[in-house]
Amino acid sequence: MNVSPPVWPDRLFDAFKRAGIRQVGYVPDAGHARLIERCRADADIRAVALTTEEEGVALAAGAWLGGERAALLMQSSGVGNCINMLSLMRSCRFPLLTFITMRGEWEEFNPWQVPMGSIVEPVMKLCEAEVLRATTPDEVAPLAERAVQQAFGEERVVAVLLSQQLIGKKVWVK
């Protein structure tokens, strides 16, 4: 079994830097841990710890009003917390670039993750988001580039789902 840390979070960070992302909202998450750590360590990125994911949607709107690009990192369960706030993005055509680590879909031990995880894609589509999905490490960087273009170029919500297969299953017994 490969135990070296995955490189895709670093590729995502590189994409953030190329895109000029200046604010990154996040709720602590194991799948995003490496990316959050990189953002927190970067002098040009303001990493904003949120109490709930919908705060990150409003943060991104404010950032764009002020001329900065933001990103939102969350887990699939966080999507449910965002739905009403996503209407802000649609009503005003604000860009939202969000990366969602998926739970409840591949070798999931915790059945409580399934109800929200299983509806992330249709829910985001109902919110008129463009939904992209990365299942292998090689897909992450090109999808991130496309997501950046679409979110900020077209001023719309773009969600990149990071499959549980990509992240790996949560280890419950250590």
Added chain:
Amino acid sequence: MTGTLDRRAAMATLMQGRDDDLLVVPGLGSTTWDLAAAGDNDRNFYLWGAMGGAAMIGLGLALAQPKKRVAVITGDGEMLMGMGALATIGLQRPANLAVIVFDNGVYGETGGQPSHTGAGVDLVAVARCCGFSTCLEVADLADLADLAARLPRLNGLLFARVAIGPEEPPRVLPERDGAVLKRRFRAALGLAP
């Protein structure tokens, strides 16, 4: 605890003589009507929805525009819905952000049902616990004048609760196309629409 300050007069006092470096985000409902009544301005980002989001929009804006001053002026119900934002803002502590709550202890827009603040929840104490450096109770005209004097020289994270009376003046409706509001706001800051 209901207050006695007139909400329209309070907003007018806070906006009196505002300069181009003040950016204002009101909450949906009454504070948006109050701000519109005080005079339209491209640097107002009126909210017609997104309840609970005003303070976080203010944070994103304050971080993006550190040389401008940002005032979020919202109602108690709107603030209560996004109370976690006070904790999030308290961690970031932008020196150019003021969060001002017009507190009448009721949900005026939906018929005057009592809010949590009307039953004793103390938003000033919440803000203090969350790390806001200046936390003010604005109960009378002298307090209001003090708050208005602080806005042009904001130099630290500020929270204020303005104890307004229960009156609901006639609505003054600003532009309601969100994309238009966004574009004119960005244009006022010299950003591409």
